[in-house]
Each structure stands twice: as C-alpha cells, then as structure tokens.
Amino acid sequence: MNFEIPRTLYRTEHEIFRESVAKFLRDEVLPHYEKWEDEGRTPLEIWRRAGEFGILGTSIPKEYGGMGGDFLYDAIVIEELGRYSVAAPAWDLHGYIIAPFLIRHGTEEQKASWLPHMVSGEHIAAIGLTEPGGGSDLKNLNTSAQLEDDGYIINGAKTFITNGHIANRILLATKTDRSLGAKGISMFWVNLNADGVSRGRNLKKIGNKAQDTAELFFDNVKVPAECRLGAENDGWRILMDGLVRERLVVAIRSMVIAEAAIDKTITYTKERKTFGQTVFDFQNTKFKLAEMVANVEALRPFVDRCIELQLTEDVTPELAAKVKLTTTEVADRVLDECLQLHGGYGYIWDLSIARNWADARVHRIYAGTNEVMKHIISRSL
Known part of the structure; x- marks a missing residue:
C-alpha cells in the first residue's frame, strides 16, 4: 500500500536488508511452499539455510552468533513473511518470540550454550504453554516439574505446539508449586529427544498448513537443574x-x-x-x-x-x-x-x-x- 502518512521507522540499511530477505523468500521458500503445505512440515535444511543467511538471529547479540540488530530487523522479517504469505517455517516464533526469553532471562552460561545453536538452525525451538482442556488459562497448568536430586522430573502434556514435530528444543511452562497458583510456575529448556518425551499426531488445521502442530507428552522426563530458565516459581x-x-x-x-x-x-x-x-x-x-x-x-x-x-x-x-x-x-x-x-x-x-x-x-x-x-x-x- 501507498501510505499518505509516510512510514519513518526504517532507514536505508533497513530497506536493503528487507530486499535481501524478500529475495531469500522468493528464491529459497516460495518455490517449495506448496510441497511443504502438502507434507504438513518444513524440512530441516531450510532452517539451516535461514541460519546461514542470518534470519534466525537478527536481534540476538553478536557474542552468541547473532546479527546483533534491534527489533526493527525482527520486524522486517516478520513483515516480509506476512507479505509473501509464508506461515512456515515459523522463524518468527523461533527467533523473535522464544530467543528473547533466553536472552532476557538466561544466565551467561545458558545463553552461550543455547543461543548459537538457535542462530544456526541446528536447534529448532517450540514453546509449550497450552494444555489439553486448558486453553488460555496459564495459571492452572497441570504439567508438573518436581525437584529430585540434581534435576527435575517433568510429567504432563501440551497441545497446539507449533514446530512440535520438527523441534528438538522446547521452552516449557510447568508447575513447581501448586499451592502458589500462578506464582508456582517455572520455565525449562527441554531437549525433545530426551527419554520420556513422545509426540502425538500432526494436527490438521484449516490454515498454516506448512506448520507442523503437535501434541507433546512428558512421562518422567528428567531435566537438569541448569536447564531451568530463571528462578524456581518465577515463570509467571x-x-x-x-x-x-x-x-x-x-x-x-x-x-x-x-x-x-x-x-x-x-x-x-x-x-x-x-x-x-x-x-x-x-x-x-x-x-x-x-x-x-x-x-x-x-x-x-x-x-x-x-x-x-x-x-x-x-x-x-x-x-x-x-x-x-x-x-x-x-x-x-x-x-x-x-x-x-x-x-x-x-x-x-x-x-x-x-x-x-x-x-x-x-x-x-x-x-x-x-x-x-x-x-x-x-x-x-
């Protein structure tokens, strides 16, 4: 659209970046998009290509392998994904929603360990909030994390998880103290290839067909204490x-x-x-x-x-x-x-x-x- 009130957010360097993103989508994504919709998922290779190009780490600091830009660069990628009708790969979820959780609340050791893998596309991230029957009610989570020895034992289920089949990491919301209500929630960075994790069917949706959306189940999944994001019971x-x-x-x-x-x-x-x-x-x-x-x-x-x-x-x-x-x-x-x-x-x-x-x-x-x-x-x- 041509705006009577001009947009003033972006400078020349931003528009140069925008055109490079648009070209990447035209060359690397659009030719294959119909196939991905039919298959109900995106291939791991396109995530690696996006990592090489820099889309996955536009605002992740350079010391963790990212581009070191600000939110304007994230916004440009989000806008071009929308402009070209690209709902998947869910790079906006991975890089602009989940990664900032880790940047803002992770320890230096966690950020140095986790973020470079997200930037490269080696690790594909999901976020686990919604539970069967729970909907938007995050205060009353049933998924539990119980402290045991040097880690936590997680049990429960999540649903409507974007990237649920292709992801190998998930930022998981759990209850660590039910007596505290919303104040008893803790967040964990969980390896989805760990023992006790299972994935349900790829849910069929009316849209976003190239995004895999799954049910996830956690049965006595052991997670090291160092994979807790933030303090215990600080998840809300x-x-x-x-x-x-x-x-x-x-x-x-x-x-x-x-x-x-x-x-x-x-x-x-x-x-x-x-x-x-x-x-x-x-x-x-x-x-x-x-x-x-x-x-x-x-x-x-x-x-x-x-x-x-x-x-x-x-x-x-x-x-x-x-x-x-x-x-x-x-x-x-x-x-x-x-x-x-x-x-x-x-x-x-x-x-x-x-x-x-x-x-x-x-x-x-x-x-x-x-x-x-x-x-x-x-x-x-």
Whole structure:
C-alpha cells in the first residue's frame, strides 16, 4: 500500500536488508511452499539455510552468533513473511518470540550454550504453554516439574505446539508449586529427544498448513537443574514479559497481511471482468476497498509506534493487548472482504488470498485469545 502518512521507522540499511530477505523468500521458500503445505512440515535444511543467511538471529547479540540488530530487523522479517504469505517455517516464533526469553532471562552460561545453536538452525525451538482442556488459562497448568536430586522430573502434556514435530528444543511452562497458583510456575529448556518425551499426531488445521502442530507428552522426563530458565516459581513473570513481545509479533504480521491483501485485491478487481466491465468499476467494489484502505492506513501509525516503543522495551501489557486486538480484528474483516471480491476464485487454494484468509484466522486465538486481550485492557480502565 501507498501510505499518505509516510512510514519513518526504517532507514536505508533497513530497506536493503528487507530486499535481501524478500529475495531469500522468493528464491529459497516460495518455490517449495506448496510441497511443504502438502507434507504438513518444513524440512530441516531450510532452517539451516535461514541460519546461514542470518534470519534466525537478527536481534540476538553478536557474542552468541547473532546479527546483533534491534527489533526493527525482527520486524522486517516478520513483515516480509506476512507479505509473501509464508506461515512456515515459523522463524518468527523461533527467533523473535522464544530467543528473547533466553536472552532476557538466561544466565551467561545458558545463553552461550543455547543461543548459537538457535542462530544456526541446528536447534529448532517450540514453546509449550497450552494444555489439553486448558486453553488460555496459564495459571492452572497441570504439567508438573518436581525437584529430585540434581534435576527435575517433568510429567504432563501440551497441545497446539507449533514446530512440535520438527523441534528438538522446547521452552516449557510447568508447575513447581501448586499451592502458589500462578506464582508456582517455572520455565525449562527441554531437549525433545530426551527419554520420556513422545509426540502425538500432526494436527490438521484449516490454515498454516506448512506448520507442523503437535501434541507433546512428558512421562518422567528428567531435566537438569541448569536447564531451568530463571528462578524456581518465577515463570509467571517471565511469561508475562515474553507475551508482550509475542502479541506485538502477531500484530505486525496481521497488519502487513491486511495491507498485502488489499494490494492484491485492487490488482485482481481491475483485471477481472464481468457484466461488461471490471469488478473494480462497480461502485460496491470501490466503496469496499476505500473503507478497507482507510481502516488499515489509520491503524498503520499505531502499529509503527508500538514497534518503535519495543526498541526501548516500553510496550506495556495493556498496549500489547490493544495492538493485538485491533490489528487481528481489522485484518480478519479485510481478508474476508478481499476474498469476497475475488468471487469463486477467492475460495480456491491456488490464489494466495485463500491462504491468507485461512492462515490469519488463528491470530485472534493464539498469544492469548482476543477475549483475553479485552480482559487485560478492561483491567486498566
């Protein structure tokens, strides 16, 4: 989209990086994407290629093998993934949601041991929060970690785990003291190849088909004490800190998906002819597109300001909830209208608008449902 209010976040070096990311996606990802959707997962090799290119460590400090950039570089990758309709590989989850947990809360020894493997793509990360029957209720986790000798014994189950089949590491939320409620949660960095870990079926979803999404089971899994992230029973604070960033990541992707969908729909309606004129020539089409453009363009400065605030870690939980709620709601309305303007072809998977419509629907669910976002916002009123 062409914005009447110019974007001012990015400088020349950022745009050069953006074009290199876009080229990487065009050359390395898009030619194989349909195959990955059919297979329901992405190959390990593309993760290694992304590691070599630098996508997996844009804001990871150089001393741990990363590029040493700031959140602007993360945001550029997120935007290009959304612009090119690439839901998998889930590099944004791996590098821009999970890695910051380790950077902010890990010890020097943990960061030196774990982060270089994430940067290279040797380790593929997942995050284990949601449990069967639990949904967004993180306070009442059933997965337990019991201290025993020089480590912890973990038992429980997680579901809806992105990268659940291809990942070899998971940031796992557990209960270490049930009597403390939310304050009894601890986080662990768990090797998914450890004894006692098993993986359920690859869940079939309506969208994000190239992402493998699994159920995971932990049966007396022994985890060394040095794999606990942060202090025991400090997991709730760690989670709340990380969820702010995760919700912003969702908002950034949602925003650019909506923008790209409008661009594609304008092009399509100007080319598609029916009843002796283009679809664009109908007043209904013009008015629908005008509404969408106005709504999306009005929201863009808000999202950009949140990105800017994230550079100084000044996005509050309430602000993250607001930007996630508004962008995902607007994006879904835009995508539904854009699909409608494509007519029957919009319902065919060969057109990216169908994939965008299906892929984006989950954004109102994960990182906390939009109902949870409303609850967070309402507490500050």
